[in-house]
Amino acid sequence: MNRHSVSAIYRFEMARTRRTILQSIVSPVISTSLYFVVFGAAIGSRITSVEGVSYGAFIVPGLMILSLMTQSISNASFGIYFPKFTGTIYELLSAPVSFFEIMLGYVGAAATKAIIVGSIILITAAFFVDLTIMHPFSMLVFFILTAVTFSLFGFIIGIWADNFEKLQLIPLLIVTPLVFLGGSFYSISMLPDLWQKITLLNPVLYLISGFRWSFYGVSDVNVWVSFAMIIGFLVICSYVVWWIFKTGYQIRE
Amino acid sequence: MDPVISIQSLEKTYDNGFEALKKVELEVISGEILALLGPNGAGKTTLISTVCGIVNPTGGKVTVGGYDIIHDYRKTRQMIGLVPQELHTESFETVWATVNFSRGLFGLKPNPEYIEGILKDLSLWDKKDTKIMQLSGGMKRRLLIAKALSHEPTVLFLDEPTAGVDVELRQDMWRVVEKLRQNGVTIILTTHYIEEAEEIADRIAIINNGRIELVERKDELMRKLGRKQLTLELREPLQSIPDNLADFNLELQAEGSRLVYDYDATQSHTGIAGLMQALSEQGIAFKDLATRQSSLEDIFIDLIKESS
Numbered sequence: 001m002n003r004h005s006v007s008a009i010y011r012f013e014m015a016r017t018r019r020t021i022l023q024s025i026v027s028p029v030i031s032t033s034l035y036f037v038v039f040g041a042a043i044g045s046r047i048t049s050v051e052g053v054s055y056g057a058f059i060v061p062g063l064m065i066l067s068l069m070t071q072s073i074s075n076a077s078f079g080i081y082f083p084k085f086t087g088t089i090y091e092l093l094s095a096p097v098s099f100f101e102i103m104l105g106y107v108g109a110a111a112t113k114a115i116i117v118g119s120i121i122l123i124t125a126a127f128f129v130d131l132t133i134m135h136p137f138s139m140l141v142f143f144i145l146t147a148v149t150f151s152l153f154g155f156i157i158g159i160w161a162d163n164f165e166k167l168q169l170i171p172l173l174i175v176t177p178l179v180f181l182g183g184s185f186y187s188i189s190m191l192p193d194l195w196q197k198i199t200l201l202n203p204v205l206y207l208i209s210g211f212r213w214s215f216y217g218v219s220d221v222n223v224w225v226s227f228a229m230i231i232g233f234l235v236i237c238s239y240v241v242w243w244i245f246k247t248g249y250q251i252r253e
Numbered sequence: 254m255d256p257v258i259s260i261q262s263l264e265k266t267y268d269n270g271f272e273a274l275k276k277v278e279l280e281v282i283s284g285e286i287l288a289l290l291g292p293n294g295a296g297k298t299t300l301i302s303t304v305c306g307i308v309n310p311t312g313g314k315v316t317v318g319g320y321d322i323i324h325d326y327r328k329t330r331q332m333i334g335l336v337p338q339e340l341h342t343e344s345f346e347t348v349w350a351t352v353n354f355s356r357g358l359f360g361l362k363p364n365p366e367y368i369e370g371i372l373k374d375l376s377l378w379d380k381k382d383t384k385i386m387q388l389s390g391g392m393k394r395r396l397l398i399a400k401a402l403s404h405e406p407t408v409l410f411l412d413e414p415t416a417g418v419d420v421e422l423r424q425d426m427w428r429v430v431e432k433l434r435q436n437g438v439t440i441i442l443t444t445h446y447i448e449e450a451e452e453i454a455d456r457i458a459i460i461n462n463g464r465i466e467l468v469e470r471k472d473e474l475m476r477k478l479g480r481k482q483l484t485l486e487l488r489e490p491l492q493s494i495p496d497n498l499a500d501f502n503l504e505l506q507a508e509g510s511r512l513v514y515d516y517d518a519t520q521s522h523t524g525i526a527g528l529m530q531a532l533s534e535q536g537i538a539f540k541d542l543a544t545r546q547s548s549l550e551d552i553f554i555d556l557i558k559e560s561s
């Protein structure tokens with residue numbers, strides 16, 4: 001294991017965040033605050049509470065998952081796609097580092113950024129609503145696993161993409177809709193029967209449900225099922241990364 | 254005369270089925286400067302990229318410092334510095350940050366003094382806090398060299414380092430190359446400026462259509478393949494070459510006022526003495542004479558024509 005190399009990639013990626021602090025940190029905070037204003041204030045004035053939790057507080061875990069997922073995916077996919085795009089990947093490929101170490105550097109940095117943004121959102125939310133975290137350990141596990149898993153997922157997208165369109169495609173067409181339909185802003189018990197069943201096919205629902213359980217002890221599905229889902233997704237992503245490593249897919253000629 | 258790089262039956266077929274390297278055999282001697290010459294599309298960049306780990310070989314074996322480039326890639330890549338042909342750089346980073354990143358990427362501890370030395374050698378020191386996108390093309394080229402040297406490689410690949418580079422930078426660059434050579438660094442460079450290879454290389458390899466056509470010590474090559482020409486400026490123009498000179502390989506130029514004699518400098522009998530005698534017998538006088546040795550460029554062009 002080449003620690004210096006991994007840390008060089010990690011620090012280089014983190015330095016990019018510092019340079020683009022406005023875009024990386026400030027903008028997610030602003031957009032989250034907007035969600036609070038729109039959903040929390042506007043809708044919250046009509047729906048006062050969901051399963052005993054005030055509506056404003058109820059949407060916090062969903063919002064955090066939303067930004068954790070989008071941040072992880074975009075940071076990691078962009079991070080590895082950009083050197084491919086500019087050609088500077090030649091340096092990564094000619095360096096004495098394994099694919100695993102390259103992945104560690106990029107995924108580590110992407111997950112770190114997502115965790116920072118997620119934490120800022122949590123702090124911002126605390127200004128708007130009363131937060132309780134009933135199961136802090138479980139909250140931390142979901143928090144970190146989500147960041148890591150989706151950073152891995154983003155890394156895969158970044159390797160697969162050979163143009164900017166593809167880079168945006170999956171987050172835009174699949175991830176964002178799944179998050180919005182996964183109960184970020186409502187409990188599925190509020191849906192008609194048929195839609196409840198359909199929503200159960202959405203993997204993101206399990207994530208949000210488990211994360212919300214860590215806060216308020218209420219959930220749409222059993223927390224262990226949620227936990228199994230995130231681990232399952234982590235395993236799938238790791239397997240794909242391993243396969244890419246084996247085949248050199250989209251990396252080496 | 255240990256080979257530091259040994260390439261055996263190296264083959265590369267790209268995904269689209271194009272065979273860019275066909276059973277390439279090449280040994281690079283430790284401490285030498287090897288110039289790899291060949292026309293566009295010959296396979297120079299492919300060959301370099303394969304040794305450096307950017308392109309996966311389809312077949313064959315390459316060792317660097319005795320280590321296999323696939324199984325012991327960490328060891329081989331640690332030894333190698335690469336300056337790519339294209340100016341691939343970041344944009345928003347500073348010169349200082351990117352060169353230090355390169356060193357870290359190759360697993361080395363920071364060494365600001367060493368990096369400072371490189372940047373000074375390449376006249377980049379005053380640009381160290383400049384963003385890369387604000388550098389000119391020539392400066393980016395220097396930056397790529399600085400990045401390649403940041404991890405103290407013992408083998409350096411320079412893929413067309415002088416393309417689009419002005420005279421001053423070129424001289425800077427050769428000074429750096431000379432210094433590296435004195436420190437025992439092996440250098441493999443490609444160039445389309447053949448005079449350049451003629452000037453600095455110890456050995457010349459010529460590649461065409463994915464095949465190595467020739468590898469030879471430069472002086473040996475010039476001696477073996479070099480033709481010499483003797484040019485005589487005549488006092489009186491000649492209408493035609495007189496019969497008793499017909500055995501010599503002569504040509505009349507400039508409306509008969511110039512006589513050109515082609516000969517092989519490697520032969521012990523160049524025929525010059527005989528020619529002189531024959532000329533004086535004919536009463537042909539000349540006012541000036543010059544000899545010219547064919548350049549590497551002539552040799553190169555002949556070889557490429559022959560092979561294609």
Ligand SMILES: Nc1ncnc2c1ncn2[C@@H]1O[C@H](COP(=O)(O)OP(=O)(O)OP(=O)(O)O)[C@@H](O)[C@H]1O
Nearest residue numbers: 253267269271273292293294295296297298299300
């Ligand atoms: N990724 C690729 N896919 C398919 N063919 C390729 C690829 N890269 C290079 N080639 C082909 O391989 C051949 C050798 O290319 P290479 O870049 O090695 O040539 P070169 O000798 O470096 O030429 P130049 O002097 O123009 O730099 C060319 O015919 C080129 O079209």
Ligand SMILES: [Mg+2]
Nearest residue numbers: 297298299338
């Ligand atoms: Mg080339």
